[in-house]
Amino acid sequence: METTGYAAVNKESAQQSVYVAGMNTTLMVQGTTSDAGKSTLVAGLGRLLARRGLQVAPFKPQNMALNSAVTADGGEIGRAQAVQAVACGVPTSVHMNPILIKPSSDTGAQVIVQGKALGNFEAGQFHKYKAEAMQYVLDSYQRLQKDYAHILVEGAGSPAEINLREGDIANMGFAEAVNCPVVLVTDIDRGGSFAHLIGTLACLSQSEQDRICGFVINRFRGDQSLLQPGIDWLEKRTQKPVLAVVPYLHDFHLEAEDSIQSAQPLAESALHVCVPVFPRISNHTDFDTLRLNPAINLNYVGPESAIPPCDLIILPGTKSVRHDLEHLHRVGWGQSILRHLRYGGKVLGICGGYQMLGHRVADPQGIESTPGTTDGLGVLDVETLLEPEKVLENVSGHLTLDEALVTGYEIHMGVTTPTGEPLEPFARLTQTDGQTRNDGACSHDDLVRGTYLHGVFDNISAQKALLSWAGAAKAIQPIDYNALCEAEIERLADTLESCFDLSKLPTAAYHSP
Numbered sequence: 001m002e003t004t005g006y007a008a009v010n011k012e013s014a015q016q017s018v019y020v021a022g023m024n025t026t027l028m029v030q031g032t033t034s035d036a037g038k039s040t041l042v043a044g045l046g047r048l049l050a051r052r053g054l055q056v057a058p059f060k061p062q063n064m065a066l067n068s069a070v071t072a073d074g075g076e077i078g079r080a081q082a083v084q085a086v087a088c089g090v091p092t093s094v095h096m097n098p099i100l101i102k103p104s105s106d107t108g109a110q111v112i113v114q115g116k117a118l119g120n121f122e123a124g125q126f127h128k129y130k131a132e133a134m135q136y137v138l139d140s141y142q143r144l145q146k147d148y149a150h151i152l153v154e155g156a157g158s159p160a161e162i163n164l165r166e167g168d169i170a171n172m173g174f175a176e177a178v179n180c181p182v183v184l185v186t187d188i189d190r191g192g193s194f195a196h197l198i199g200t201l202a203c204l205s206q207s208e209q210d211r212i213c214g215f216v217i218n219r220f221r222g223d224q225s226l227l228q229p230g231i232d233w234l235e236k237r238t239q240k241p242v243l244a245v246v247p248y249l250h251d252f253h254l255e256a257e258d259s260i261q262s263a264q265p266l267a268e269s270a271l272h273v274c275v276p277v278f279p280r281i282s283n284h285t286d287f288d289t290l291r292l293n294p295a296i297n298l299n300y301v302g303p304e305s306a307i308p309p310c311d312l313i314i315l316p317g318t319k320s321v322r323h324d325l326e327h328l329h330r331v332g333w334g335q336s337i338l339r340h341l342r343y344g345g346k347v348l349g350i351c352g353g354y355q356m357l358g359h360r361v362a363d364p365q366g367i368e369s370t371p372g373t374t375d376g377l378g379v380l381d382v383e384t385l386l387e388p389e390k391v392l393e394n395v396s397g398h399l400t401l402d403e404a405l406v407t408g409y410e411i412h413m414g415v416t417t418p419t420g421e422p423l424e425p426f427a428r429l430t431q432t433d434g435q436t437r438n439d440g441a442c443s444h445d446d447l448v449r450g451t452y453l454h455g456v457f458d459n460i461s462a463q464k465a466l467l468s469w470a471g472a473a474k475a476i477q478p479i480d481y482n483a484l485c486e487a488e489i490e491r492l493a494d495t496l497e498s499c500f501d502l503s504k505l506p507t508a509a510y511h512s513p
Helices: 006-021 038-051 079-088 123-147 172-178 193-202 206-211 228-238 284-291 321-330 333-342 352-357 460-470 481-499
Strands: 025-031 056-059 062-064 068-070 076-078 099-103 108-113 116-122 150-154 182-187 212-220 242-247 271-276 296-301 312-315 346-350 360-363 372-375 382-385 391-399 405-412 415-418 427-430 436-439 448-451
Touching: 025 038, 025 172, 038 056, 038 079, 038 150, 038 182, 038 212, 038 481, 056 079, 056 123, 068 079, 068 391, 068 405, 076 079, 076 099, 079 150, 079 481, 099 123, 108 123, 116 123, 123 150, 123 172, 172 206, 182 193, 193 212, 193 228, 206 212, 212 228, 228 242, 242 481, 271 284, 271 460, 284 296, 312 333, 312 352, 321 333, 321 352, 321 360, 321 372, 333 346, 346 352, 346 460, 352 448, 391 436, 391 460, 405 460
Parallel strands: 025 150, 025 182, 056 150, 062 099, 182 212, 212 242, 271 296, 271 312, 312 346, 346 448, 360 382
Antiparallel strands: 068 076, 099 108, 108 116, 360 372, 382 415, 391 405, 391 427, 427 436
């Protein structure tokens, strides 16, 4: 099989690692477009293989996302890989996503390498860095091979992005380097799926076409017999099998990598919640528990829209705090929040949103952008100094509100300190050494709370306490988010069990149930 460019340089070392590790198998899932279903398919296949007693782990060489998670080994990866690890039944590791790109502007981003922030790169700088980045990608891949017999790899975007082909580490560049087969998935719900598949193949070199072992048609609605003529045509034209036609799963939920999924407005809601969508919003998965609760009307407020009347405003995390704080002031959200508080409404700030609630956010070293200071909303007597060291930690403890149990994770670059009289903390957290520390702050009038904890609504106890504080008109039945996600992963695996022909894959270990 032909290999060219950077792949040729690294193919020998990758093949040596396979030989040393023994019976390792690797299968890569690539998509004809972004959001074709790559993340979902890897999660579902991971659970399906784990059910069969196979030792399997997810891997994504390069991810671009503002939703991230803290791993068991204390680093940062994309949330999709954390969900996939849960599906596979294995602990998260920085080596499951060795390169994570977190955009901070249209042309710049923070680059995370094997779980730790390397620095801020402009697009051209990162393109030049790719050859070095590939070394970390292969190192992480080889480390996973030592611990897991089977690796499920997720590509990024589409392999047909010609402008990104040189030095590619995310799609065919990686597949060629480690010499693994590829499944190509397309979303038929968008339309044009046959054209997407044929067009993607046409953009690939012969060696890349040869390693595609089959297709998956995702999110199909209707009578599959009406699709069969198209499948027959596709298989005859390409000489490659359609491995699965995955039905559209109604009301399916799996944490999104970046796209924000809005809830339907409810007329008879017990609680109305608004989340302003910052240009660089991050970890909006914090609000999935609220969005999925039928008693809560969660409204994502667009960048140029006014904040409507509601019970609770939540300021979310952001990758660029000062930039998004300036945006908040520019579009009038600051005045809306102050008016909301004058009428007794509640405000919660999470991570970057917490920093915005204070009097100022200072970045003298230019960690996020140009050095400087931006005035905050001034509704909490705190101020924030951005510092180079990023805090990455999974935490647990108790809210000061009803002493409710809380769990979550911290991902932030900044230290927030009081500017006046001491404030009641948002939570008291227990450290690994058994000592406690305070997190966040609450205003003296109890209308404003701020915290660094992501995932604060995922624990039922904390969820109930915070919804009650927010002013729910009646008791709201909380959602057990972890149980919901587990049920959805099982539902996905059941679906793939019934529709995916694993016997057509080149990996014999996958064939027997």
